[in-house]
Amino acid sequence: MHELEVLIQAHYPLIYLLTPEEERAEQAIAAISQLRPPRKIFLWTVTHGIVEYGRPRTLTQHNTVSPEAAIEWVARQREPGIFIFKDLHAFIESAAVTRWLRDAIAGFKGMNKTIILMSPVQRIPVELEKDVVVVEFPLPDMTELDEVLNSHLKSNGNFTRNRRLSTEGREKLLKAALGLTKDEADKVYRKAEVVAGRLTEAEVEVVLSEKKQIIKRNGILEYLEVDDTIDSVGGLAELKRWLSQRADAFTERARQYGLPQPKGMLILGVPGCGKSLIAKTTARLWGLPLLRLDIGRVYDGSMVGRSEANLRNALRVAESISPVILFIDEVDKAFAGAGGSADSDGGTSMRIFGSFLTWMQEKTSPVFVMATANRVERLPSEFLRKGRFDEIFFVDLPNFDERKEIFRIHLGKRREDIARFDIESLAGACEGYSGAEIEQGLVAAMYDAFAQDREFTQFDILAALKSTLPLSRTATEQVTALREWARHRARPAAAMVAEYQRMEF
Ligand SMILES: Nc1ncnc2c1ncn2[C@@H]1O[C@H](COP(=O)(O)OP(=O)(O)OP(=O)(O)O)[C@@H](O)[C@H]1O
Ligand SMILES: [Mg+2]
Incomplete structure (x- = not known):
């Protein structure tokens, strides 16, 4: 049983339901409200005021567009009910709204009334913190996504074309849409269908790349x-x-x-x-x-x-x-x-x-x-x-052997014939340099030679390294402190511990 169901069954007076999916959440609440004893559901929006769930909107007669009036109306109801407020988070900082809410729920005892504040963002004033319980409405699971997928697979004559979808293919299509809302999943499947003309295992890629787009839009995660x-x-x-x-x-x-x-x-x-x-x-x-x-x-x-x-x-x-x-x-x-x-x-x-x-x-x-x-x-x-x-x-800073490897890697990225470089002496010349500094030295040497219209040499690299001061020398204390700290608390990433413990600047 989901947390929301438990709280509604337990007649919790004030629930803050976090979700961007209003419709799905409403449906879930409607399903819960039919359990024993059944309870009516009312919806409040800032455009329509309070209306009864499932009834045509025109039937509304209450003058409850203002949040205060709406809460007052709810407080006056004698019947058990679930009252969903959709836009209240935009008004919740108001002292009057907070007060009305607190007074309303104080009178709910023994009345089977629940107010649900539905919102995509969590916004709770301190005055309400003790009275409200926050519930996150979960995103659709595989079963719910399966319904969405099914409606696509069966719709307008696609049935035969999509029949080749194996059980594993189906599972992959569902897994690819996990993390999306129901509407998003619906759009993604539709897009895949339009692009490929069918929905089979091969369309998993389309679904995944759409999901990447959606992730990009949220701006916090990045692929x-x-x-x-x-x-x-x-x-x-x-x-x-x-x-x-x-x-x-x-x-x-x-x-x-x-x-x-x-x-x-x-x-x-x-x-x-x-x-x-x-x-x-x-x-x-x-x-x-x-x-x-x-x-x-x-x-x-x-x-x-x-x-x-x-x-x-x-x-x-x-x-x-x-x-x-x-x-x-x-x-x-x-x-x-x-x-x-x-x-x-x-x-x-x-x-x-x-x-x-x-x-x-x-x-x-x-x-x-x-x-x-x-x-x-x-x-x-x-x-x-x-x-x-x-x-x-x-x-830590790379030791001698590690510096040799770093030179080999970065030279190798830029030239085929790295045998003409004396890696030993290069590595020997840059004790205390980081990998990034070694790479920078190499690039600087290449620029020097390029400006003179010739190939870069061992000597250019040595000269470039010499002309820069590594961080381990400009910020010796910081680097030393970090090493001291790490010696006892972290595991060394390099194979040989002995050498750099001997190293001094
Ligand atoms: N051990 C290494 N081997 C090969 N290249 C390296 C190595 N260390 C650094 N480099 C080069 O330097 C670049 C910068 O390194 P990186 O960004 O990984 O350093 P960092 O430890 O994350 O530094 P910071 O603490 O400043 O973030 C790398 O992209 C790579 O080109
Ligand atoms: Mg870094």
């Missing part, structure tokens, strides 16, 4: 296409090994073996050493889609509760696409406000952080969180607690 493979990351052997071992972690085979699903990893480290790069290539390695969650875009100060709703929505969509990798880059910046006691944004970042942690703790769907950070002191300590992530890795 990333990654061309690089894990071989384009130099060094970080331990981290790579860990990731390779888990390539099949989300398969049925792993479940049967008795393995738990990995939850996520946090990659800490010095800037420019490949944290974002390896996080992105993991999706290729594991054969999973990669979704980037931009926490910065979750924040929305326009309305109380808006940011939380944004985050919840995004996480729900991510779950619907699972198994998936959820990439949260530079998580230290995103949650910077949540650690300190200074409450600069009215506690929003604290609440967002809290909801995120709760979700991580409780999630059962295979969403693997891959977070990166380089300012550990800005991360709230709850984030680093054992058990939150499967592993916390520390990505």
